[in-house]
Amino acid sequence: MSSKSRFLKAISVTEFTGVLDGVDIVAPGKERLPLANLVGRVLSDDVWSDIDVPSFPKSSVDGYALKARSTFGANEGKPVSCRVVGTVEMGRPPPAAVAGEADCMYVPTGGPVPEGADAVVKVEFTRATGTGGDELLVFQAVVPGDGVVAAGSDIRKGGMLLRKGSHVTSPRAGVLAAAGVTSAWAFKRVRVGLFSTGNEIVEPGKPLGAGKIYDVNSTTLAAMLESAGCAVTFHGILADEMAALERAFMTILDQSDAVICTGGTSKGRGDLMPSVIAQNPATTLQVHGVRVKPGKPIIMAIVGGKPVFVLPGNPVSAAMTVSRLVRPALRRWNHLPPERRVAIKARVTERVYSEFGRLELKPAVLDRGADGSWSAVPASKGSETITTLIDADGYFEIPENVEIVERDTVVDVIPFS
């Protein structure tokens, strides 16, 4: 352990965020993904278009393609006459060019404008006459380009479609599809190694012996970390046995870009993870304790160049800590844009007391009133009660220096994902 980590005191949430801002992970590289799997991912390379979009001059109206100059002088009272030489069908090359000076050809919206034509006059400004319907009266003058979307005007062949670092939303995936792109390079997801510690922890589905409790964190944290773009591997429940814990930790660290474990952060007997971290010669301890409730005994260290988080074993504390403190950094390491603060403004339904000197994350139920406004019912139970999470829709924050939140105060509730 480096010398600068010998004495650490609990820091504020803001300071914690500042520490994490200074931490980067070893880039996990990139991988080529098919279009359907790109949604939600981030491009590791610029993507260029191999084609013009549209790849042909396209009509933007239902009408007649012609030489614009053949319509010059036409108006409602004085139509010009053209000869209809064919009909363009969607998805097919035009049957012929518009060769003659007064030739024209029907084109539907989106259809290709035939060679020789430089404009399309809308069908409502024309009238078919003559016996075979091959004479057309045109009641409007058009100029070259009218009714035509030029080839490459939307996307230029050789032009950039999406830059490196683009977050591929559904619409952006559509842009790739439009250019015929079927795969692209994306950043690999950060591999998070997750494990639980504690002799009292049992995997759900196994019999529960005396003094045992079921593991909750592998379920909740895996889901939360995946929603931050990570590839999560749960490495199981590790017993409180120093040598075995050290060995397992080193193996997990080796297979991961970042490690998160729960349990074993306080100073009681049997909490071995702080020692495992501290005794590792490759460790720089960065944080031991954050002034947040729930969740104070949080350890963050860099071990062998990789961030390692030791979080409280209490499921409510662990979930809130990951959501508020860890997920923003994981999103950044995954090259994802910052999570938008999708807070819901809600009126607190009762007075809430909070501890001075710690930022409190208060779980709350959201209720929508008849007028569409939200109210936030604060959780009555503490973080030791797992049922707090049954009804909570999210949480709101009570700053370090606030001890009382009065009823009807408007707070920002951050929904759980």
Added chain:
Amino acid sequence: MSSKSRFLKAISVTEFTGVLDGVDIVAPGKERLPLANLVGRVLSDDVWSDIDVPSFPKSSVDGYALKARSTFGANEGKPVSCRVVGTVEMGRPPPAAVAGEADCMYVPTGGPVPEGADAVVKVEFTRATGTGGDELLVFQAVVPGDGVVAAGSDIRKGGMLLRKGSHVTSPRAGVLAAAGVTSAWAFKRVRVGLFSTGNEIVEPGKPLGAGKIYDVNSTTLAAMLESAGCAVTFHGILADEMAALERAFMTILDQSDAVICTGGTSKGRGDLMPSVIAQNPATTLQVHGVRVKPGKPIIMAIVGGKPVFVLPGNPVSAAMTVSRLVRPALRRWNHLPPERRVAIKARVTERVYSEFGRLELKPAVLDRGADGSWSAVPASKGSETITTLIDADGYFEIPENVEIVERDTVVDVIPFS
């Protein structure tokens, strides 16, 4: 086609929502899912707990379990003496009961309180004395229950964990884990059959012939529909050939709970889907045209009891239509809670003109200022331009009766997912 559908005119977005509110789908049934796959799903059955949580009386402090009455009268100046008869280890049954009147036993936070004890006094109110450390001085009186979390106080054996209809968020999945639940019944996802129509449409990856364009909607809409909880099957690109289209449509309808197709909604030549829908004897046409921009020519019909949407082929129109008009109904059919309006308040950077009589969905880029406030740069191009979607982060709405949105107006931008 039923008589009431003979004459339909374009309706407002509000009316469209009202029509959809009256539509239900045939329930797609339920399926049993493992815990890890339940996150994001909705329970089709109540889930009850088979165990008490905690399953044993648990210490809430590091301290000594004892009979509360043995401490009566103790205070800082007048400790009482107890005999330490053992130590409880995490995850193990207590080594013995606290049998004698003045016996006590060390218990860590979360450890099981031994039989015979009814309270735990915090370690900081005690002092070990005597040669073997087996005498303990207790400086505080406790009452029965102090420092003890009763068995079943969090979740009662036989009690309800989560109700039918509960949306399983990550924390709620944790509640199931806490009770040892490893699987539960969830509503099956609504099966959406998706297809594109148009002779001009080509699957990305195939060569692009003259007059052809790549299919975009299968990519964008599939991702958007999945984010609304649907199980999406893309049935390919169907050519504009009446008999084949009818046959394919009936097969897709048969395999789906709802059908969405793009292309072929206007009245131009070659737009066959309106006829396919109208000529089906099992059709009740509900909507033909919505006063929205982009996206006006929208068809919604009930065919054989199943909702069918025919949306514009234009990718920008299709994406916006699904996002704004169709997705809310799909979420409801999937028993998901309404999408929270996670709108971002943003200042429009320039004056925007809009068409009177249609609700406009205006794509926009979000920029964050140094002060944390957002600005919305409206898309300069129209919905015919696919590149509109490259940079757009979401859209804001311009009401039917508004023709000008002045610069600096604060609007709600709904982010694309």
